[in-house]
Amino acid sequence: MKAIRGATTVAKDCPEDIRESVKELLDCIFSENNLRLDEVVCIMFSSTADITSFYPAKAAREAGYARFPLYSSSEPAIEGALARCIRVMILVERSKAVKHIYLREAKMLRKDLSRTLNIAIDGPAGSGKSTVSKIIAERLGILYLDTGAMYRAIALKCVRENADYADKDVVRNLIENIDIKVDYCNGAQVTLLDGEDVSSQIRTPQVSLLASYVSAYSFVRTKMVDLQREIAAKFSCVLDGRDIGTNVLPDCEFKFFLTADSAVRAKRRHEENISKGITQSFDDVLKDIEERDFHDRNRAVAPLKQAKDAQVIDTSEMTIDQVVSAILTKVEEKI
Numbered sequence: 001m002k003a004i005r006g007a008t009t010v011a012k013d014c015p016e017d018i019r020e021s022v023k024e025l026l027d028c029i030f031s032e033n034n035l036r037l038d039e040v041v042c043i044m045f046s047s048t049a050d051i052t053s054f055y056p057a058k059a060a061r062e063a064g065y066a067r068f069p070l071y072s073s074s075e076p077a078i079e080g081a082l083a084r085c086i087r088v089m090i091l092v093e094r095s096k097a098v099k100h101i102y103l104r105e106a107k108m109l110r111k112d113l114s115r116t117l118n119i120a121i122d123g124p125a126g127s128g129k130s131t132v133s134k135i136i137a138e139r140l141g142i143l144y145l146d147t148g149a150m151y152r153a154i155a156l157k158c159v160r161e162n163a164d165y166a167d168k169d170v171v172r173n174l175i176e177n178i179d180i181k182v183d184y185c186n187g188a189q190v191t192l193l194d195g196e197d198v199s200s201q202i203r204t205p206q207v208s209l210l211a212s213y214v215s216a217y218s219f220v221r222t223k224m225v226d227l228q229r230e231i232a233a234k235f236s237c238v239l240d241g242r243d244i245g246t247n248v249l250p251d252c253e254f255k256f257f258l259t260a261d262s263a264v265r266a267k268r269r270h271e272e273n274i275s276k277g278i279t280q281s282f283d284d285v286l287k288d289i290e291e292r293d294f295h296d297r298n299r300a301v302a303p304l305k306q307a308k309d310a311q312v313i314d315t316s317e318m319t320i321d322q323v324v325s326a327i328l329t330k331v332e333e334k335i
């Protein structure tokens, strides 16, 4: 079960305006969350004491939101409370992430949720980006977009088609009609290649190395960057990658660049591989990491490099929790 929160305000304390605000709020919550009526357990409203002319629950029923228990209560008259404000809590039977909605004057109650919040986290392989990004997204209740997974999906396609990744034209033809999408299941990213969930197949050492090669082609990047920008414009999300702060979202308000010593990064990746049942010696992991670093940093298009306005965090000697709180402190200062 999940709870969706929301709030809005009413122009005047009259039934028409209450009906209008409640309908607008519920319509927006349902559409932004792709919510079906049969997923709803109940809807509860509370309204500030200056709303006296109509029950928000009645307005909801009249607007067609009527297949579940509805409830309204009145809040005490508290000095300084936002005027004519209606708050809602919707309990829903679902496990995937939900989006809270704040409209009209109520936007000021949750500035963090009332605008699209993008956080760019760039850095080399093994710097801790994906672990940290996932935790931050979860803490803030926003999505996590693993952009590397998209390049990995293209690399997997090359492997499956036995395509020569060094031949630009072969890769160009291969991706002409490629269908790469990301979806979310229980808050976790699912990477779809031509409709198939390839989330685990893209994590092999072979795909890792190949992804670094194919991501250097400008036509590959153009296609993936368009998709990343589209997602970032629609949803609040943490994006991790190599060029988010420099190229994908150069105007992003929150940019971080994680680094770590290559031996530390290789140790982390080696342990991660062992936990996933991938066998590769530490020396080979280190060699792969250094080779990928070289490619990612030296390619002509959108190479891995820190944006001038990114905050650099060297994670070599830091725990995950320390990196997460360093980033969250910076973000929460501003939202």
Ligand code: DC
Pocket: 125, 147, 148, 149, 151, 152, 208, 211, 212, 215, 216, 240, 241, 242, 243, 244, 292, 296
């Ligand atoms: O983050 P990752 O290891 O999953 O990324 C796989 C490869 O994709 C990486 O070597 C470089 C490339 N990549 C990129 O060029 N730009 C991004 N935004 C993300 C990844």
